[in-house]
Amino acid sequence: MGLEIYTSKVYEAVKWAQKFSLFQYPFVTACCGMEFMSAAAPKYDLARFGAEFPRFSPRQADLLVIVGTITERQAPALRRIYEQMMEPKWVMAFGVCASTGGFYQNYSTVPGCDQIIPVDVYIPGCPPRPEQVLDGLYLLQQRIQAGEGHNQIILKTEKGYDVPLAAIRPLPARASDAHDPSTKSLLDSGKTT
Amino acid sequence: METSLTSRRLVLGVQEPEDLDGPDLPTEPMPLNMGPAHPAMHGTVRMVLDVEGEKITNADIQVGYLHRCFEKESEYATYTQIFPYTDRLNYVSPMLNNVGYAMAVEKLLGICEKVPERAQYIRVIVGEMSRITDHMTCLGAGAMELGAFTVFLYMLKAREWLYELLEEVSGARLTHSYLRIGGVSADLPDGFAGKLLARIAEIREVLKDVSKLLDTNRIFRDRMDGIAIITKSEAIAWGLTGPMGRSTGFEYDVRKDHPYLVYDRFDFDVPVGSVGDNFDRYMVRVEEMHQSMRIIEQALATIPDGPVIMNDPRIALPPKAETYNSIEAMIAHFKLIMDGIHVPPGEIYSFTEGGNGELGFYIVSDGTGRPWKCRVRPPCFANISILNHILKGLFIADIVPTFGMANMIGGECDR
Amino acid sequence: MAKIILERLAAAFTGGEIEQIGTQHGNEWARVRRADWKRVAQFLRDDPTTKMDFASDLTAVDRLTREPRFDVVLHLYSTVKKHRVRLYAGVPEGDCTLDTVVDVWPGMNWFEREAYDLYGVRFTGHPDLRRILMYTEFVGHPLRKDYPKEKRQPLVRRSGLPGTLE
Numbered sequence: 001m002g003l004e005i006y007t008s009k010v011y012e013a014v015k016w017a018q019k020f021s022l023f024q025y026p027f028v029t030a031c032c033g034m035e036f037m038s039a040a041a042p043k044y045d046l047a048r049f050g051a052e053f054p055r056f057s058p059r060q061a062d063l064l065v066i067v068g069t070i071t072e073r074q075a076p077a078l079r080r081i082y083e084q085m086m087e088p089k090w091v092m093a094f095g096v097c098a099s100t101g102g103f104y105q106n107y108s109t110v111p112g113c114d115q116i117i118p119v120d121v122y123i124p125g126c127p128p129r130p131e132q133v134l135d136g137l138y139l140l141q142q143r144i145q146a147g148e149g150h151n152q153i154i155l156k157t158e159k160g161y162d163v164p165l166a167a168i169r170p171l172p173a174r175a176s177d178a179h180d181p182s183t184k185s186l187l188d189s190g191k192t193t
Numbered sequence: 194m195e196t197s198l199t200s201r202r203l204v205l206g207v208q209e210p211e212d213l214d215g216p217d218l219p220t221e222p223m224p225l226n227m228g229p230a231h232p233a234m235h236g237t238v239r240m241v242l243d244v245e246g247e248k249i250t251n252a253d254i255q256v257g258y259l260h261r262c263f264e265k266e267s268e269y270a271t272y273t274q275i276f277p278y279t280d281r282l283n284y285v286s287p288m289l290n291n292v293g294y295a296m297a298v299e300k301l302l303g304i305c306e307k308v309p310e311r312a313q314y315i316r317v318i319v320g321e322m323s324r325i326t327d328h329m330t331c332l333g334a335g336a337m338e339l340g341a342f343t344v345f346l347y348m349l350k351a352r353e354w355l356y357e358l359l360e361e362v363s364g365a366r367l368t369h370s371y372l373r374i375g376g377v378s379a380d381l382p383d384g385f386a387g388k389l390l391a392r393i394a395e396i397r398e399v400l401k402d403v404s405k406l407l408d409t410n411r412i413f414r415d416r417m418d419g420i421a422i423i424t425k426s427e428a429i430a431w432g433l434t435g436p437m438g439r440s441t442g443f444e445y446d447v448r449k450d451h452p453y454l455v456y457d458r459f460d461f462d463v464p465v466g467s468v469g470d471n472f473d474r475y476m477v478r479v480e481e482m483h484q485s486m487r488i489i490e491q492a493l494a495t496i497p498d499g500p501v502i503m504n505d506p507r508i509a510l511p512p513k514a515e516t517y518n519s520i521e522a523m524i525a526h527f528k529l530i531m532d533g534i535h536v537p538p539g540e541i542y543s544f545t546e547g548g549n550g551e552l553g554f555y556i557v558s559d560g561t562g563r564p565w566k567c568r569v570r571p572p573c574f575a576n577i578s579i580l581n582h583i584l585k586g587l588f589i590a591d592i593v594p595t596f597g598m599a600n601m602i603g604g605e606c607d608r
Numbered sequence: 609m610a611k612i613i614l615e616r617l618a619a620a621f622t623g624g625e626i627e628q629i630g631t632q633h634g635n636e637w638a639r640v641r642r643a644d645w646k647r648v649a650q651f652l653r654d655d656p657t658t659k660m661d662f663a664s665d666l667t668a669v670d671r672l673t674r675e676p677r678f679d680v681v682l683h684l685y686s687t688v689k690k691h692r693v694r695l696y697a698g699v700p701e702g703d704c705t706l707d708t709v710v711d712v713w714p715g716m717n718w719f720e721r722e723a724y725d726l727y728g729v730r731f732t733g734h735p736d737l738r739r740i741l742m743y744t745e746f747v748g749h750p751l752r753k754d755y756p757k758e759k760r761q762p763l764v765r766r767s768g769l770p771g772t773l774e
Contacts, residue, residue, distance in 0.1 A: 256740065256741070257740055262757075269757060432715030540637075542683050553683070570664060575715050575719075
């Protein structure tokens with residue numbers, strides 16, 4: 001009895017430490033970047049939540065904040081950066097363009113970054129107010145504390161949505177993938193989950 | 194002197210720089226990719242550089258990572274629906290894009306003089322506020338990349354004040370969509386003038402602090418002086434406008450040379466640089482902020498009363514009270530929303546002074562409520578295209594201030 | 609104001625190079641024959657009366673039902689005389705080429721690349737004609753009127769999406 005309580009308390013302390021010391025990698029592309037800067041600015045301080053200083057290398061970050069529109073041209077870069085991050089990692093889609101493509105429905109915009117990578121928290125808004133950003137961050141912190149982090153995220157596919165699997169499990173390579181470097185990812189080591 | 198050098202070398206194993214520059218030392222050019230996601234790049238742009246040591250021998254700037262198809266989307270949207278798309282072009286100065294686009298469509302309709310005077314004054318005021326936010330973001334981010342984090346926070350603090358005021362006017366902090374064809378969508382709130390004047394005084398204090406931190410700072414000056422010099426003839430040949438063009442000595446400002454709205458009634462100067470290096474671009478932007486504040490003060494002092502949008506049901510939505518109470522107004526409202534404003538067939542190239550330079554709108558209309566083509570002439574597209582040429586011979590570390598002062602806004606460059 | 613440009617053009621080019629001129633909403637414009645595009649451009653830059661030393665914009669318009677299908681549009685400005693003009697050149701779909709003006713105004717480099725990328729107009733003599741806003745694997749020219757707005761060509765493969773090629 002003693003050991004389980006002890007390790008579970010330790011685990012909770014670890015999660016508490018994780019949620020209050022998020023090192024963010026702001027993948028800033030567009031207008032939402034301005035509101036991201038405002039959220040990090042003195043008035044709507046992100047620092048009081050521990051998520052202060054952006055780590056501009058994906059290898060040192062654990063929160064990937066996708067700020068702004070993802071275009072088709074940018075998608076392989078986003079995929080590569082996501083794969084360069086180490087577990088445990090979380091992803092936050094900041095703004096409607098990153099969540100669902102926003103009001104851009106055209107040949108160049110990816111309709112939501114969750115077509116490319118799995119997402120934990122979506123923050124709507126065009127651009128979202130800094131208070132909304134802080135609300136989204138708080139939501140993420142609650143999920144981290146509850147252990148519903150990235151590894152246990154319930155995929156849209158498991159809920160029955162018609163969403164491509166490429167977002168989580170890369171599809172097997174085909175000859176026409178020759179130009180697509182992102183399909184040869186580190187996750188392609190034969191594992192199915 | 195020689196003995197101390199030799200002993201230093203012997204003890205520390207240090208080589209002097211003169212030893213390293215020799216014909217027998219192997220060097221080879223190395224391709225370096227400053228990729229689409231890079232902390233020092235404003236927005237997303239990819240630079241493929243050929244470097245020898247730290248010197249750049251060839252630079253290829255690849256834009257297009259934020260191509261959100263403004264032109265294609267605007268072919269499917271009515272003229273009023275394009276306003277939100279224009280907000281997201283130069284997203285640090287959204288009102289200026291709105292102004293440019295509204296003026297282009299109004300010229301096509303031939304109603305430029307019929308826009309109420311109060312609306313024109315309001316357009317000038319919010320446009321200049323947006324210009325100040327543009328320069329604040331550019332200088333704040335540029336200084337942060339050189340290490341001056343305090344300047345960034347000061348500029349963001351000042352920018353917050355302007356965002357709050359713009360939110361009171363339009364309802365949104367960043368993507369306002371405040372203008373309409375024929376005027377503005379709503380009047381200024383009560384007490385706005387007093388609040389704005391108070392904030393302008395505070396912004397002047399912030400700019401004074403920033404000047405004290407940066408203008409004579411040894412590190413800042415060493416990194417910005419004499420770097421990336423562009424001559425006036427190069428600026429004209431390459432199509433540079435805005436602060437980047439004016440820093441070279443090319444004194445072209447659309448507000449002075451081809452005045453639009455009510456800019457000819459205000460007394461303001463246009464700062465023009467002399468050397469054309471990064472420090473000139475910085476100083477031109479700082480000075481432009483001061484001039485914008487002058488324009489705002491004069492506009493607030495002389496703004497007339499009156500309606501803020503035209504009273505023509507073919508162009509502007511009728512007031513809500515009428516829409517709910519009279520059938521003609523309701524039908525006009527319906528037609529304007531569903532069909533759009535019917536602009537007579539024609540073409541126009543209308544240009545205004547955006548945050549980065551001459552923001553042009555080339556609109557081709559075919560007579561329906563949706564444009565046949567709505568093109569933006571992005572000022573920073575031309576401004577960045579010269580960098581391929583200018584970056585040759587600079588060090589890698591010089592890219593950071595040069596790119597910062599060029600102010601590439603992805604939304605505008607890639608549309 | 610800018611009528612002098614049209615008068616100079618009419619005086620200097622009498623062999624049918626200038627197909628049409630006009631003024632609309634305060635903008636003066638001239639339609640130039642495709643083969644004489646570069647000559648007219650150089651004349652406008654070098655002539656002391658017009659002195660169009662600043663090229664502000666180069667783009668293309670897809671007229672779709674008219675023959676020739678595309679119009680390449682060039683906006684010029686004179687920093688000395690402060691006047692503007694717009695030049696059109698009709699480019700047919702079958703032989704979608706036009707002379708480059710990069711050696712007249714170097715700033716038009718990226719603008720011509722963009723017209724090539726989005727409309728497919730090739731500029732002969734351009735030093736570096738490749739795509740600029742779209743990626744190299746993209747097939748087609750998206751701003752043409754027959755390219756559907758939502759036809760995506762994803763680089764990161766996500767099969768089964770509406771609008772993808774597969």
